[in-house]
Amino acid sequence: MVKEEIIQKWLNGTLNEAERLEYDQSDAYKSIRKLSDSLVFFKAPEFNIETEWAQLKLTGNEKGKVVQMPIFQPWMRAAAVLIILFSTLFYFYVNRYTETATSYGEKAELYLPDSSKVILNALSSIRYKSIGWKTRREVILDGEAYFEVAKGKQFSVVTTSGTTSVLGTKFNVMSREGYFEVLCFEGSVRVDSGNKQATLEAGNGFRLLNNEVTMLQPERIISPAWIHGQSVFTTVPLSKVIREFERQYNKTISAQDVDLERLYTGSFVHDNEILALQAITIPMNLNWKKDGEHKIILTARSE
Amino acid sequence: MDTEINDVCNEKLFRELFKTHARDLHNFLYYKYGKDNNPKDLVQEAFMKLWDNCKKVLPGKARSFLFTVANNQMLNELSKKKTSLAYEKEPHISQTSESPEFVMRENEYMQRLQLALQDLTEEQRTTFLLNRIDGKKHKEIAEMLGISTKAVEKRIYTALAKLREKLEGI
Numbered sequence: 001m002v003k004e005e006i007i008q009k010w011l012n013g014t015l016n017e018a019e020r021l022e023y024d025q026s027d028a029y030k031s032i033r034k035l036s037d038s039l040v041f042f043k044a045p046e047f048n049i050e051t052e053w054a055q056l057k058l059t060g061n062e063k064g065k066v067v068q069m070p071i072f073q074p075w076m077r078a079a080a081v082l083i084i085l086f087s088t089l090f091y092f093y094v095n096r097y098t099e100t101a102t103s104y105g106e107k108a109e110l111y112l113p114d115s116s117k118v119i120l121n122a123l124s125s126i127r128y129k130s131i132g133w134k135t136r137r138e139v140i141l142d143g144e145a146y147f148e149v150a151k152g153k154q155f156s157v158v159t160t161s162g163t164t165s166v167l168g169t170k171f172n173v174m175s176r177e178g179y180f181e182v183l184c185f186e187g188s189v190r191v192d193s194g195n196k197q198a199t200l201e202a203g204n205g206f207r208l209l210n211n212e213v214t215m216l217q218p219e220r221i222i223s224p225a226w227i228h229g230q231s232v233f234t235t236v237p238l239s240k241v242i243r244e245f246e247r248q249y250n251k252t253i254s255a256q257d258v259d260l261e262r263l264y265t266g267s268f269v270h271d272n273e274i275l276a277l278q279a280i281t282i283p284m285n286l287n288w289k290k291d292g293e294h295k296i297i298l299t300a301r302s303e
Numbered sequence: 304m305d306t307e308i309n310d311v312c313n314e315k316l317f318r319e320l321f322k323t324h325a326r327d328l329h330n331f332l333y334y335k336y337g338k339d340n341n342p343k344d345l346v347q348e349a350f351m352k353l354w355d356n357c358k359k360v361l362p363g364k365a366r367s368f369l370f371t372v373a374n375n376q377m378l379n380e381l382s383k384k385k386t387s388l389a390y391e392k393e394p395h396i397s398q399t400s401e402s403p404e405f406v407m408r409e410n411e412y413m414q415r416l417q418l419a420l421q422d423l424t425e426e427q428r429t430t431f432l433l434n435r436i437d438g439k440k441h442k443e444i445a446e447m448l449g450i451s452t453k454a455v456e457k458r459i460y461t462a463l464a465k466l467r468e469k470l471e472g473i
Binding site: 004007008011012028031032034035036038039040041042043044045047049052053055056057058 | 318321322325326329330333334338342343346347350351354412413416417420432434435436437441456459460463466467470471
């Protein structure tokens with residue numbers, strides 16, 4: 001009979017070579033070997049982790065489990081980011097303005113989405129939303145522009161001085177530094193400027209200067225002179241005429257001892273600076289001289 | 304978020320715990336209480352308990368929690384059946400060329416072994432079978448059952464001695 005110690009060491013796996021030999025040759029070896037071989041058949045039945053996990057019902061906490069999952073689904077986070085991104089882009093897309101602007105001495109001709117025609121005078125800008133144009137025909141104007149509006153729903157020209165609304169006609173809007181003027185060439189237009197309203201028929205004009213409204217009846221012309229390269233004035237303060245000259249020729253005019261409130265009636269061309277200066281100064285009895293590349297000085301003409 | 308990874312309530316971690324411990328727990332229960340006491344159900348119940356108490360149990364303590372809970376649940380069951388281990392019915396040696404006498408002797412041996420295993424104490428049987436069949440190291444078993452490795456060694460040796468006595472004595 002082999003020593004208990006050897007069997008114990010065998011069980012613990014701490015037999016050395018000599019002990020192992022002794023154990024293998026012992027009478028215990030055979031019976032233990034048979035026992036060990038037979039034990040395999042008593043192994044616990046297969047326990048499938050996946051199957052058992054699937055069957056595991058975490059009662060009571062199931063609600064918390066279910067609620068938590070969708071919130072933290074990665075694809076949902078991505079979706080949320082995309083929705084916000086596209087909403088923002090869509091917002092800016094819908095609300096974006098199409099803008100056209102002119103510089104000194106420039107004119108620009110453009111067509112709105114409904115083929116309405118706009119001609120921009122010098123140093124002016126116009127902007128509008130092309131998305132939803134059919135339901136809301138509105139342009140924002142800074143400066144002066146002539147419109148030939150296609151027939152359709154109400155068409156509005158918004159300026160800081162007032163809004164001009166039409167259904168389809170030809171008209172000119174000028175909004176410059178406290179000077180607001182609307183001339184109607186065809187059809188009729190409605191002008192709203194603060195608490196002052198007016199409806200203009202073809203050939204009529206509306207002028208707001210220093211908070212005073214003047215109704216104009218210019219000569220029967222079919223379009224404003226400026227679109228044909230000429231600025232025409234009827235009893236307009238000299239200061240406004242000078243500003244228009246500056247815009248058309250990119251010059252700065254300074255006046256010495258000149259009454260800028262005197263009214264001017266006349267016109268000047270846009271393509272000949274000397275001629276234009278003469279057209280302004282001679283009727284007003286003024287002298288002019290150049291002071292460098294971009295400056296012109298006006299003085300009262302002494303007798 | 305990152306701090307919650309260490310919480311048993313975190314489902315990922317809970318699943319890991321299930322993967323790591325479910326089979327050990329199942330085999331432990333099987334060897335201890337036998338096939339008639341539904342070890343699979345007990346595993347499910349133990350993990351449900353762990354989930355219910357996930358806030359109170361640290362991940363490191365999950366295993367001892369599971370083994371304790373499963374054991375207590377078993378003890379609570381009044382209709383505890385006598386431990387019975389089934390052995391696979393396939394012939395010991397697959398060749399049928401063996402003499403009928405040999406086959407009969409083999410079957411008899413298996414039946415005796417089965418009875419001998421049943422007559423071991425729960426502690427002896429569980430420890431012995433986890434070691435000899437599942438190949439669990441003494442240290443692992445000690446951790447599972449919350450006893451010393453010395454006690455594990457002693458149980459295994461005693462179990463072997465008892466089995467040999469029953470099998471060879473006749």
